[in-house]
Amino acid sequence: MDRQTIPVPGIPCDAEGPVFREPWEAQAFAMALALHARGLFTWPEWAATLGAEIKRAQAAGDPDTGETYYRHWLNALERLVAEKGVADAATLARYHDAWDHAADRTPHGTPIELRPEDFR
Amino acid sequence: MADHDHDPHHEHGSELSETQLRVRALETILTEKGYVDPAALDAIVEAYETKVGPRNGAAVVARAWTDPAFKQALLKDATAAVATLGHVSPVGDHLVAVENTSGRHNMVVCTLCSCYPWEVLGLPPVWYKSAPYRSRAVKDPRGVLADFGVSLPKETEIRVWDSTAETRFLVLPTRPAGTEGWSEERLADLVTRDSMIGTGLARSPAEMPR
Numbered sequence: 001m002d003r004q005t006i007p008v009p010g011i012p013c014d015a016e017g018p019v020f021r022e023p024w025e026a027q028a029f030a031m032a033l034a035l036h037a038r039g040l041f042t043w044p045e046w047a048a049t050l051g052a053e054i055k056r057a058q059a060a061g062d063p064d065t066g067e068t069y070y071r072h073w074l075n076a077l078e079r080l081v082a083e084k085g086v087a088d089a090a091t092l093a094r095y096h097d098a099w100d101h102a103a104d105r106t107p108h109g110t111p112i113e114l115r116p117e118d119f120r
Numbered sequence: 121m122a123d124h125d126h127d128p129h130h131e132h133g134s135e136l137s138e139t140q141l142r143v144r145a146l147e148t149i150l151t152e153k154g155y156v157d158p159a160a161l162d163a164i165v166e167a168y169e170t171k172v173g174p175r176n177g178a179a180v181v182a183r184a185w186t187d188p189a190f191k192q193a194l195l196k197d198a199t200a201a202v203a204t205l206g207h208v209s210p211v212g213d214h215l216v217a218v219e220n221t222s223g224r225h226n227m228v229v230c231t232l233c234s235c236y237p238w239e240v241l242g243l244p245p246v247w248y249k250s251a252p253y254r255s256r257a258v259k260d261p262r263g264v265l266a267d268f269g270v271s272l273p274k275e276t277e278i279r280v281w282d283s284t285a286e287t288r289f290l291v292l293p294t295r296p297a298g299t300e301g302w303s304e305e306r307l308a309d310l311v312t313r314d315s316m317i318g319t320g321l322a323r324s325p326a327e328m329p330r
Contacts, residue, residue, distance in 0.1 A: 019169050019243050024143040029243075030164040031147060033210055034156040043211040047285030051232040058251065066249035069234065074142060087149045095145035103141075104133040112134055114148060 173242035227318030
């Protein structure tokens with residue numbers, strides 16, 4: 001095979017770093033596995049959706065160095081959850097805002113919990 | 121989703137990032153609807169943080185180096201062979217083991233997303249998920265190997281395997297010289313994560329810390 005060297009930025013180096021860089025990445029990862037185990041989607045469906053989200057982000061200027069991988073993962077998760085009729089964008093937004101309200105009223109350093117009054 | 125307007129002045133409350141809010145929203149909805157169980161999510165995370173990792177794959181390789189029947193089984197049906205050691209894919213894909221020989225070096229990539237044999241290697245390193253690796257591994261594998269500090273004889277064929285949601289690959293690296301009679305445990309220490317992706321080679325005894 002005759003190959004042409006393509007001038008692309010170098011491959012980021014990686015020591016044996018932590019598996020997840022932030023807790024939310026771990027939660028997002030686990031949700032996809034749990035939903036797959038429950039049969040909400042097949043793994044090929046998941047990979048196709050994730051691949052499409054990565055392409056979309058790249059087209060929108062994401063450098064795609066691997067650091068933003070779990071952002072694509074979360075986008076794919078939200079998309080599949082909506083496509084499968086589990087929660088539409090409006091529902092996701094309502095819970096998002098409720099959590100934001102819960103954070104606002106929770107003193108710093110205290111665990112944040114969602115209460116019915118957070119849904120305004 | 122629309123950007124939320126954060127008030128930068130609330131001093132006494134807590135702050136969750138936009139991403140944290142989205143993840144919490146999703147988890148709450150899925151829990152309320154009975155799709156996920158928070159304790160089960162924690163168990164998955166704990167497994168990947170502490171139990172599932174490249175040491176699993178290293179044990180598989182060391183076994184293949186010392187047990188010809190196991191090696192044959194691994195090359196024939198890796199999914200079944202690694203299951204006998206307790207490693208099972210969480211998503212039901214097939215595992216294929218590809219053997220490095222003096223004439224051929226194997227390297228694994230996933231050009232679509234980042235499919236990876238979790239059950240034997242844990243979660244992929246950040247570079248495996250990066251666009252430069254995903255594109256260059258196919259176009260210029262020799263150049264990628266050079267970036268990783270690996271140079272192979274010119275006549276060695278480099279074969280690149282593109283993973284899919286259904287099929288993942290594990291490279292069976294060449295057993296280093298000078299390890300005759302070594303125990304499986306000792307051999308496993310020579311097997312690096314990168315050597316099982318194909319961006320590295322197994323360590324030689326000389327490279328081991330004393």
